[in-house]
Amino acid sequence: MSWDSLTRIDLGRYRVLYAAAMLLMLPSFTWLADYPDALYQPPPGPFRLLDGFPAGWVLAGLGLLVAVSMGCLLAGTWVRAASWAATVSMLVGHGLSYSLGKIDHNLLVVVTPVVMLAAGWAPGSLTRPWVLRLWAFTIGTAMLTAGLSKLFGGWLDPSSHAVQGYVFQQVYAFDLTQWLGRPMTHVAAAWVWEPMDWAAVVLECSVVILAVLGLRWFRLGIALLALFHLGVMLMLNISFAGSVIVYAAFIPWGSLRVTGIRPTAPVGVTGGILAWLLVERFGNAAELVRPALLIGGAAVGMWWLVHSVSGVVAAQSSRVEGGAEFHHVG
Amino acid sequence: MKSGAPGLLVYDADCAFCTRFAAWSGPAVPWQELDLERAGATVTQATTAAGWLVEDRIVAWGSEAIAASLVQRGGWSGIGGRLLRLPVVRVAADLVYRVVARNRHLMPGGTTACRIKPPGPSGLTMLLAMGVILLTGLAGLVASNRGHEPYPSLLMPGFGSVPETEGSVSATRVTYALVDVDGSTRPVAAAQVLGEHSGYAAALRTLAAPGAATDPGVARWLRSNLGSAGEHARAVTVDWRRYSYDTETRARRDLGIVSSVTIDLGLSR
Numbered sequence: 001m002s003w004d005s006l007t008r009i010d011l012g013r014y015r016v017l018y019a020a021a022m023l024l025m026l027p028s029f030t031w032l033a034d035y036p037d038a039l040y041q042p043p044p045g046p047f048r049l050l051d052g053f054p055a056g057w058v059l060a061g062l063g064l065l066v067a068v069s070m071g072c073l074l075a076g077t078w079v080r081a082a083s084w085a086a087t088v089s090m091l092v093g094h095g096l097s098y099s100l101g102k103i104d105h106n107l108l109v110v111v112t113p114v115v116m117l118a119a120g121w122a123p124g125s126l127t128r129p130w131v132l133r134l135w136a137f138t139i140g141t142a143m144l145t146a147g148l149s150k151l152f153g154g155w156l157d158p159s160s161h162a163v164q165g166y167v168f169q170q171v172y173a174f175d176l177t178q179w180l181g182r183p184m185t186h187v188a189a190a191w192v193w194e195p196m197d198w199a200a201v202v203l204e205c206s207v208v209i210l211a212v213l214g215l216r217w218f219r220l221g222i223a224l225l226a227l228f229h230l231g232v233m234l235m236l237n238i239s240f241a242g243s244v245i246v247y248a249a250f251i252p253w254g255s256l257r258v259t260g261i262r263p264t265a266p267v268g269v270t271g272g273i274l275a276w277l278l279v280e281r282f283g284n285a286a287e288l289v290r291p292a293l294l295i296g297g298a299a300v301g302m303w304w305l306v307h308s309v310s311g312v313v314a315a316q317s318s319r320v321e322g323g324a325e326f327h328h329v330g
Numbered sequence: 331m332k333s334g335a336p337g338l339l340v341y342d343a344d345c346a347f348c349t350r351f352a353a354w355s356g357p358a359v360p361w362q363e364l365d366l367e368r369a370g371a372t373v374t375q376a377t378t379a380a381g382w383l384v385e386d387r388i389v390a391w392g393s394e395a396i397a398a399s400l401v402q403r404g405g406w407s408g409i410g411g412r413l414l415r416l417p418v419v420r421v422a423a424d425l426v427y428r429v430v431a432r433n434r435h436l437m438p439g440g441t442t443a444c445r446i447k448p449p450g451p452s453g454l455t456m457l458l459a460m461g462v463i464l465l466t467g468l469a470g471l472v473a474s475n476r477g478h479e480p481y482p483s484l485l486m487p488g489f490g491s492v493p494e495t496e497g498s499v500s501a502t503r504v505t506y507a508l509v510d511v512d513g514s515t516r517p518v519a520a521a522q523v524l525g526e527h528s529g530y531a532a533a534l535r536t537l538a539a540p541g542a543a544t545d546p547g548v549a550r551w552l553r554s555n556l557g558s559a560g561e562h563a564r565a566v567t568v569d570w571r572r573y574s575y576d577t578e579t580r581a582r583r584d585l586g587i588v589s590s591v592t593i594d595l596g597l598s599r
Binding site: 002004005007008009031034035036037038039040041042043044045047091094095098099100101102103105107110111126128129130133134137138141142143144145146147148149150153154155157159160161162164165166168169172173174185186188197204208212238243 | 344372536580
């Protein structure tokens with residue numbers, strides 16, 4: 001299975017899914033306007049060019065631009081401009097909010113529109129398999145940075161249990177007690193915790209290799225990662241829903257038999273503005289959408305693994321049957 | 331000749347021109363519905379030329395496949411198809427086919443989507459691009475480990491070192507307190523100090539930044555967040571307190587304050 005097996009229908013449907021998910025989790029940046037400039041401490045990068053947070057109307061404009069861009073991506077209109085606008089506005093908005101000292105690692109989901117534009121998610125454009133291949137490698141490299149950090153942080157030391165330690169931290173130091181966090185603190189057996197440390201490091205370090213091997217192998221990697229992210233949410237209450245959205249670019253959505261109403265440009269733009277107004281007034285639906293995405297992603301990953309394993313087993317058994325028949329005839 | 335056997339024209343369903351031709355020529359199947367591996371073809375082949383499928387193998391490509399489909403159609407088309415197989419005509423037909431295929435988006439019924447993909451970058455270029463991506467990721471990791479995490483950077487959360495040693499987990503909790511004008515202190519929730527959009531860690535690090543504790547803008551912002559709760563307060567203290575938790579009993583032990591910052595609210599009397 002090669003990278004060019006992903007068709008423009010797959011990518012087009014992914015664009016709709018991406019935009020829909022992002023509209024439900026729209027970021028808001030206007031709250032930054034309340035912060036005093038003395039708290040503006042940007043990380044090394046382009047945001048050091050500014051002395052403080054921009055005015056409220058600039059931040060509101062950024063949020064509105066993200067929303068309208070997502071509406072256009074959903075409707076499939078002005079996709080080129082909308083892809084660029086979405087990435088640039090999210091990059092700037094998040095860069096400003098990270099100047100308060102906490103950086104969320106969401107670069108992959110932020111640059112997705114521009115990357116997928118190059119890959120061919122705009123209606124009528126050509127697909128470029130090599131862009132998808134490089135994108136898979138980029139995702140693998142990002143995961144490698146997490147894996148190496150763990151590797152050098154001593155996660156493979158059998159005398160200590162990193163996952164157990166972080167579960168305790170989340171539950172007792174940060175009071176994040178939803179899902180399975182608290183029950184897991186009652187598990188003391190080393191044989192439960194140590195394999196989790198190893199699995200996390202091995203998985204995160206190997207995705208880049210799987211990306212080099214090809215699409216089939218990379219899909220194995222992202223299927224396992226989807227299950228891994230669900231585990232992280234259940235035990236640590238940390239949601240990597242953005243990563244699941246990014247992995248979804250490699251799913252052949254075109255093979256699903258679906259019919260739907262294609263929204264027009266005015267519907268997309270109006271939907272985007274409406275979503276922005278709702279987010280500014282009531283906040284986004286991320287608290288509900290993130291777990292749903294992680295559970296959905298893990299379900300797709302599990303289905304893919306089962307489907308692949310059953311395919312391999314079926315191929316093996318037919319080979320054995322063929323061999324037996326040959327032997328019998330001979 | 332294999333391409334003379336009855337078969338199906340394999341076409342690209344993404345191309346309207348190809349679809350129209352396939353519908354006219356007779357039995358046909360889009361490559362998207364085929365098991366290409368079994369048919370002995372690649373996606374690149376299937377998207378750049380028409381094929382002739384006999385049983386489950388594609389036995390001819392391009393002009394040869396078109397000729398086979400015309401012969402199968404019979405009548406005048408069949409004569410045309412047989413002509414295309416003549417040695418000299420075949421060479422010319424092959425050239426014409428390539429030109430038509432390359433410009434199929436300009437043919438009747440063709441759209442932008444019919445365009446054949448240009449070849450991607452060479453293997454060496456891809457290798458170089460992967461090298462750049464890898465180095466970018468690793469450079470971000472090195473910078474991050476030195477305490478200067480850049481943004482934007484290609485990093486995923488690594489968590490880093492293990493917080494658990496010999497059945498004990500150590501972690502830092504951040505606590506906030508108001509210091510009233512009479513010198514007494516009272517605890518206060520983080521959300522009350524930082525505002526509703528603070529997130530669990532936003533502003534924490536920057537509150538400890540040089541100059542923040544004495545900045546009049548920070549004092550004003552804190553007073554505005556605190557509202558009536560901060561009426562008698564002259565300062566806000568933020569303590570980073572270390573605790574250890576026993577993994578067997580889950581008992582907590584206070585290891586003391588590791589860092590603290592006091593922000594004057596400008597109401598000292």
